[in-house]
Each structure stands twice: as C-alpha cells, then as structure tokens.
Amino acid sequence: MATRRIEVMLCTGTGCVAGGAFRIKKALEDEMARHGLSHEVSLVPTGCNGFCGQGPLLVVLPEQVFYGWLKTEDIPFLVQEHFLKGRPVKKLMFTPPEKKEPIPLLGDIPFFKKQMLLVLRNKGLIDPEKIDDYLARDGYTALEKVLTSLSPEEVTEEITRSGLRGRGGAGFPTGVKWKVCRKEPKTPKYVICNCDEGDPGAYMDRSVFESDPHSLIEGQTIAAYALGASHGYIYVRSEYPLAIKRMQIALDQALEHGLLGEDILGTGFSFDLEIREGSGAFVCGEETSLIHSIEGESPEPRQRPPFPAQVGLWGCPTVINNVETLATVPIIINRGAAWYSSIGTATSKGTKIFSLVGKINNTGLIEVPMGITLREVINEIGGGIPDHKQFKAVQTGGPSGGCIPSSLIDLPIDYEHLKEAGAMMGSGGMIVMDEDTCMVDVAKFFIQFTNDESCGKCTVCRDGSDALLEVLTRISKGEGREGDLEFLEELGSAIKDASMCGLGQTLPNPVLSTLRYFREEFEAHIKEKRCPAKVCKNLIAYWIDPQLCQACLICQRECPAESIYGEKHTVHVIDQAKCTKCGTCLDVCPPRFCGVKKLSGVPVPAVERGIKVERKKKTGKPEHQPVQA
Amino acid sequence: MPKLTLDELRRKRAEAQKGIYLREGAFRGKVIVHMGTCGIAAGARAIVAAFLEELEKSGREDIIVTTTGCAGLCSKEPMATVEMLNSPPVKYGELTPEKARTIFKEHIVGGTAAVEYALGIGSERGA
Numbered sequence: 001m002a003t004r005r006i007e008v009m010l011c012t013g014t015g016c017v018a019g020g021a022f023r024i025k026k027a028l029e030d031e032m033a034r035h036g037l038s039h040e041v042s043l044v045p046t047g048c049n050g051f052c053g054q055g056p057l058l059v060v061l062p063e064q065v066f067y068g069w070l071k072t073e074d075i076p077f078l079v080q081e082h083f084l085k086g087r088p089v090k091k092l093m094f095t096p097p098e099k100k101e102p103i104p105l106l107g108d109i110p111f112f113k114k115q116m117l118l119v120l121r122n123k124g125l126i127d128p129e130k131i132d133d134y135l136a137r138d139g140y141t142a143l144e145k146v147l148t149s150l151s152p153e154e155v156t157e158e159i160t161r162s163g164l165r166g167r168g169g170a171g172f173p174t175g176v177k178w179k180v181c182r183k184e185p186k187t188p189k190y191v192i193c194n195c196d197e198g199d200p201g202a203y204m205d206r207s208v209f210e211s212d213p214h215s216l217i218e219g220q221t222i223a224a225y226a227l228g229a230s231h232g233y234i235y236v237r238s239e240y241p242l243a244i245k246r247m248q249i250a251l252d253q254a255l256e257h258g259l260l261g262e263d264i265l266g267t268g269f270s271f272d273l274e275i276r277e278g279s280g281a282f283v284c285g286e287e288t289s290l291i292h293s294i295e296g297e298s299p300e301p302r303q304r305p306p307f308p309a310q311v312g313l314w315g316c317p318t319v320i321n322n323v324e325t326l327a328t329v330p331i332i333i334n335r336g337a338a339w340y341s342s343i344g345t346a347t348s349k350g351t352k353i354f355s356l357v358g359k360i361n362n363t364g365l366i367e368v369p370m371g372i373t374l375r376e377v378i379n380e381i382g383g384g385i386p387d388h389k390q391f392k393a394v395q396t397g398g399p400s401g402g403c404i405p406s407s408l409i410d411l412p413i414d415y416e417h418l419k420e421a422g423a424m425m426g427s428g429g430m431i432v433m434d435e436d437t438c439m440v441d442v443a444k445f446f447i448q449f450t451n452d453e454s455c456g457k458c459t460v461c462r463d464g465s466d467a468l469l470e471v472l473t474r475i476s477k478g479e480g481r482e483g484d485l486e487f488l489e490e491l492g493s494a495i496k497d498a499s500m501c502g503l504g505q506t507l508p509n510p511v512l513s514t515l516r517y518f519r520e521e522f523e524a525h526i527k528e529k530r531c532p533a534k535v536c537k538n539l540i541a542y543w544i545d546p547q548l549c550q551a552c553l554i555c556q557r558e559c560p561a562e563s564i565y566g567e568k569h570t571v572h573v574i575d576q577a578k579c580t581k582c583g584t585c586l587d588v589c590p591p592r593f594c595g596v597k598k599l600s601g602v603p604v605p606a607v608e609r610g611i612k613v614e615r616k617k618k619t620g621k622p623e624h625q626p627v628q629a
Numbered sequence: 630m631p632k633l634t635l636d637e638l639r640r641k642r643a644e645a646q647k648g649i650y651l652r653e654g655a656f657r658g659k660v661i662v663h664m665g666t667c668g669i670a671a672g673a674r675a676i677v678a679a680f681l682e683e684l685e686k687s688g689r690e691d692i693i694v695t696t697t698g699c700a701g702l703c704s705k706e707p708m709a710t711v712e713m714l715n716s717p718p719v720k721y722g723e724l725t726p727e728k729a730r731t732i733f734k735e736h737i738v739g740g741t742a743a744v745e746y747a748l749g750i751g752s753e754r755g756a
Contacts, residue, residue: 040681133648148635257638
C-alpha cells in the first residue's frame with residue numbers, strides 16, 4: 001500500500017449504516033476522486049466507533065479529528081477544506097450540548113476520555129473485513145504464544161489467575177469453567193461462543209463482531225486449545241446480518257491463512273469453527289436452550305446440573321462463553337494475568353462494555369474499568385440527561401436486571417454491588433431514565449417482554465409472568481387494588497424460586513427492584529389513581545389552560561382525533577371524551593405559549609367554549625409608547 | 630503441511646504494520662504542506678505527491694505528511710514547514726518537486742535543514 005497522508009476512519013457499524021454511512025462512503029469516494037486525492041488519502045470502513053448518538057461519523061487520522069452527524073451534502077466541503085487544504089471544519093465537529101466551542105480531537109471528547117479499551121482495542125482503527133489490519137495490530141500474537149510456548153493447563157491457569165468472569169451476565173469464573181470441562185474424560189469437546197444478544201437496547205456483542213471479528217476467533221481458538229476441543233460454534237442471532245457477514249468473512253480469511261483448520265501454524269493443533277444462526281428467541285441465550293437449538297431441537301432449557309461443561313452439546317463436555325469473554329482472552333495472554341487483574345475491583349477484574357442508551361446525551365457503546373461509578377458513566381461519559389431533566393434511574397442487565405435509583409448514583413459498577421442493589425451486570429445494557437419515566441410502565445414493559453419470550457416449559461414462568469403482567473396492567477390503568485403490591489412481591493419471589501432457567505429466575509427482577517425503590521409511585525397509581533410521571537394513558541388528561549391559550553389553531557389543526565374545539569380569538573378546548581391522549585397537542589403548542597398541560601390525579605377543570613382570548617402582552621417596549629421625558 | 634508457518638505469519642504481520650502506521654500516533658517528524666488556494670495554484674499538490682513518494686521510498690514510519698492552510702506569504706508559495714522532534718520548525722518556500730525531494734533527504738533523513746531553500750527557522754511570534 002502506498003504511503004498516505006490521511007486515513008479517514010469511517011464508522012460502518014449497524015447504527016451508522018442505518019444513518020446512511022454507506023451513502024457517506026460513496027460521497028467521500030466520489031469527492032476524493034474528483035480532487036485527485038485517492039492516492040494521498042485512504043478511506044477505511046471500520047466497525048462501530050462507539051459514539052453512536054453522533055452517527056454517521058468519521059475520524060481523520062493522524063490528527064484524530066472527530067466529525068459527527070454527517071450528511072452527504074457536507075462531504076464536498078469537508079473533502080475540499082480538510083483533506084485537500086488541511087483546514088479542519090468546525091461546524092461538523094462535536095459540540096457538547098449547551099457549549100459553543102466544538103471539541104476537535106477525539107481524545108479530548110469526554111465520551112472517549114474516561115474509557116479504557118481492552119476488548120474494543122481495535123475499534124475504529126481497523127477494517128474488520130481485512131485480516132491484515134488485525135494482524136498489524138498484533139493480531140494472532142496471543143495464539144502464536146499459546147501454541148508455541150504454553151501448555152493447555154498453563155493457559156487455563158493464566159485465565160484463572162487473571163480473574164476473568166463471564167461477561168454474559170452471571171459472572172462465573174471463566175478459568176474454572178474451562179478447567180471443569182478439560183478434566184472431563186469424554187471426547188470430543190466443544191467450545192461455543194454465545195452471541196445470542198437479546199436484551200432490549202444492548203448491542204455490545206454485535207459491535208465486537210462488526211468491528212473486530214478476528215479477536216473473537218483468536219480468543220475462541222485459544223479456548224479450544226485450553227480445553228482440548230477440535231470443533232467450535234459461533235451461535236449468533238439472524239437479526240444481525242452485518243455481524244454475521246463480517247464474521248463469515250473473517251472465518252474464511254482465518255481458514256485461508258491456516259489460522260483455523262488443520263495443523264494451525266504447523267503446531268499440530270487443529271480447530272474448526274462455524275457459525276450457527278438462531279432465530280432470535282430470547283431463551284436461546286440460556287446455555288442449555290442454546291445447545292438444544294444447535295442440536296436442532298426446540299430451544300427449551302433443561303435442568304442443571306449436569307452443567308454443559310460436563311454434559312453439553314450432543315452429550316459431550318462443552319464450554320459456552322460470551323463474545324466479550326472470549327474477545328478478552330487474547331489480551332490476557334499477551335499482557336499477562338497479573339496486569340489484567342490489576343484493573344478493576346477486588347472481585348471483578350478488567351473492563352466491561354456497556355451500551356449506554358435511553359435518556360442520555362451521549363448515546364453509545366463504552367468500555368470502562370470495573371468499579372467505575374454510575375455517576376462517572378452517566379454524567380461524564382454520558383454527558384448527563386438531555387433538556388435539564390432529572391436523572392431518575394438506570395436499568396442494567398435488561399429484562400433480567402433491575403432499576404437502580406438516582407440515590408445510588410455513586411454505586412461502583414461490579415458484579416457484587418449491582419447484585420446487592422437488586423440489579424445485575426447482565427450482558428451490559430444500560431438504559432438511563434429521567435423524571436418523565438413511569439416505573440410501573442417500565443416494569444410492565446419488561447414483563448411484557450419476558451412474558452412473550454418465556455418458552456413455556458415451567459408453569460411458574462409461563463403463567464406467573466401472565467399474572468404479573470395482568471396485575472401491572474391493571475395498576476397502570478388505575479384499577480389497582482389494595483394488596484396488589486404484596487401479591488407482586490410474593491409471586492415474584494415464587495417465580496424466582498421455582499423456575500428452572502435463568503430467564504424465569506431473573507424475570508421478576510424489574511418488578512421487584514422498582515417496587516423496592518419506587519414503591520410510592522406504585523401506591524400513587526393504586527390509591528390516588530395518579531401517575532406521577534404522567535405516562536400511563538388511563539391516568540392522565542391533556543387540558544388547555546384558558547389563561548395561556550392564544551388561539552393559534554395549531555393544536556386544533558394537528559389533533560388526529562379531531563377532539564379540539566377552536567376558533568380564531570377563542571380559547572381552544574379539548575373534548576376529553578374524544579381525546580386519545582396521543583400528546584400531539586402538547587408537542588405542537590408553541591413553547592412561547594405553553595398552553596397545553598398534562599394532568600394526573602386531579603379532575604380536569606371544565607372550560608366553557610367560546611371564551612375570548614386574552615392576548616398576552618408582548619415583552620419589550622410596545623411600538624407606540626410615548627417617550628417619557 | 631500447514632498453510633502458514635510461524636515465520637510466514639510474522640513476516641505477514643510486519644508487512645501489514647507498514648500499512649497502518651498513521652493509526653499508531655507516535656511520530657518524530659511532520660511535513661506540513663501549505664495548501665491554501667494560493668499554494669494549490671502555485672503547485673502545492675505536486676509537492677505533496679513528491680514528499681509522499683520520498684516518504685514511501687525511505688520506509689520511515691515515524692514521519693507524517695500533512696496539509697494546512699495558507700501561511701500568509703503567498704508570493705513564496707508553494708511552501709512547506711518541516712517539524713522534527715526537539716528542533717525548531719523550518720519553513721521552506723518557492724518549492725518544486727525536486728527541492729522537496731532534496732529537503733526530504735537532507736532535513737528529514739539527514740537531520741540538517743536544507744538552508745538554501747529555507748525562508749526561516751522557528752515560528753512566527755504571537756502578540
């Protein structure tokens with residue numbers, strides 16, 4: 001490759017692709033060709049950069065200038081000014097909310113500053129479809145080291161000493177799992193990568209596949225060597241087409257280069273790896289269901305023990321590890337267990353990837369050392385809550401996790417602290433909620449999800465989630481009864497106790513944790529028929545304040561239910577019987593009037609039709625005011 | 630017979646590393662070509678190409694070629710500034726591709742400024 005003066009790292013993760021990254025790529029290529037820059041500037045499509053809220057985005061190297069929210073029409077200017085003339089373009093740089101000056105360099109943006117990249121060490125720096133890029137960033141050096149100088153026992157020992165725990169959620173020590181499997185006399189053995197990422201709002205595993213697929217292959221091959229497995233599977237949901245495509249390309253390249261297959265690097269070790277696509281049932285993330293799915297059976301979990309490490313795929317000892325766990329393995333091998341275990345807390349070592357979503361300024365994917373506080377993640381990396389709203393809670397661990405309230409914002413993030421707080425690490429989804437979020441609604445949403453996804457094998461999970469959902473729905477409709485909350489708690493703990501697999505055992509968590517921290521909100525729904533966050537439709541009403549309405553007719557025109565009576569110069573009135581509570585009137589009412597109000601728990605004041613509007617006085621000097629001497 | 634031996638893998642990796650050195654971010658020197666409208670009109674594009682070609686020939690991985698706007702001395706365009714670690718920047722003017730090649734060899738590879746083409750040493754002072 002010829003020497004270039006600029007490398008343009010264009011994010012082509014799924015988020016940016018949905019935002020038009022491939023159109024941006026085409027525009028960049030055309031524009032660079034038009035200026036004859038193709039020999040001086042190279043365009044590298046990378047995996048997810050992480051700052052998804054700014055997508056489509058790119059980073060210009062070597063200076064590391066970060067550009068976000070790109071549109072195809074910006075590209076000609078960008079290419080001419082920066083790539084040709086060397087003048088970075090301010091208006092396309094990242095400007096934090098409420099700040100005037102943009103931050104030009106990636107390394108200075110708070111979102112990136114606090115992160116620590118181990119698993120995502122190559123994100124945004126390599127083209128995931130080129131094995132050479134991975135090799136250049138010390139790719140496959142760990143495999144080389146393992147195959148040439150370490151015994152399988154030594155590898156397992158190293159992983160055990162590093163303190164690495166499963167990143168799929170439960171946090172079982174990886175080295176111990178490998179050891180158990182290795183000791184089993186039965187052969188063949190299998191190693192499976194679990195990329196059945198089903199939590200709403202979580203996309204860490206997809207991102208690793210899309211940005212650095214070879215790191216997973218390398219990690220899984222090392223695991224296979226440690227276990228004595230000769231065959232492995234990558235189980236990935238078919239909803240991830242781009243991730244599957246890139247992983248398949250990487251597998252083909254590894255096979256072609258002899259980094260997979262027979263006699264790897266002439267060391268006599270052989271390992272085959274193939275992709276199995278799942279159809280996206282949430283329960284397939286549970287390891288015994290996943291095994292059944294690969295076997296071609298219906299994906300229902302089975303009783304454990306025996307654990308898959310003893311009796312797994314086709315009855316053979318099988319290790320199932322999460323994507324992030326396996327992608328961490330090469331870096332532990334390269335830099336040593338002692339170094340790795342120096343990062344993090346006493347019981348939780350290393351780093352963890354989170355997808356930071358919801359009511360947060362900087363949406364994206366972050367990798368942080370264990371033990372970092374929620375405050376640092378939300379306020380510093382996440383840049384706080386939009387529109388000056390109050391931070392209310394954060395949901396970690398998806399449908400199996402729980403809500404952590406704002407009072408625990410200084411909680412250090414590790415397996416133990418999250419569990420104590422009634423949540424869990426889970427795979428790493430982190431949904432931030434602000435004051436406008438109703439906790440009953442949140443609990444209902446997650447139970448709706450798990451109720452849909454329950455495989456139906458255990459009665460408590462199948463019918464118990466039905467019952468939870470029914471009660472929560474009643475509460476949200478204002479039909480809650482005395483004793484409902486006690487019932488939710490009792491049923492919740494029964495489901496936990498009596499379910500066979502992780503899905504059922506953790507399904508009540510969102511209900512129990514919201515009840516633990518936001519009980520008064522549930523009580524307001526039941527006793528006062530009031531939704532404090534003004535979300536539950538049956539408990540709220542939209543009302544136009546006759547003192548504020550300026551009869552501009554906008555809400556009357558926009559109301560899809562035609563429920564607003566209004567004329568020029570006459571206060572508009574919402575017909576409560578016809579109103580569908582879609583909230584359009586509130587959205588369209590001009591901010592200078594703020595005439596539409598949301599009410600909950602109070603009777604809607606009656607407003608007569610035909611009241612003439614009192615014009616609000618304009619602020620500032622009226623036009624014809626006589627000048628006072 | 631394995632498809633790839635250890636030595637072959639290592640060679641391949643070393644080869645690949647040459648392709649991505651801009652991403653590693655540790656440089657000893659920088660060639661900055663001034664690419665305002667004046668610079669481009671005077672032929673700065675050819676100067677960039679010449680520097681890049683020399684850089685590739687030299688195999689150096691600690692030097693980058695980059696561009697910036699007008700330096701303010703439009704009559705002396707095309708211009709370039711060479712910044713080497715721990716020494717003051719040198720501005721060169723009225724460049725041709727041949728002069729650029731000489732500067733690359735003498736200043737960047739050789740370590741001594743090509744004074745015959747230099748306009749000045751050090752930066753302009755701020756107010």
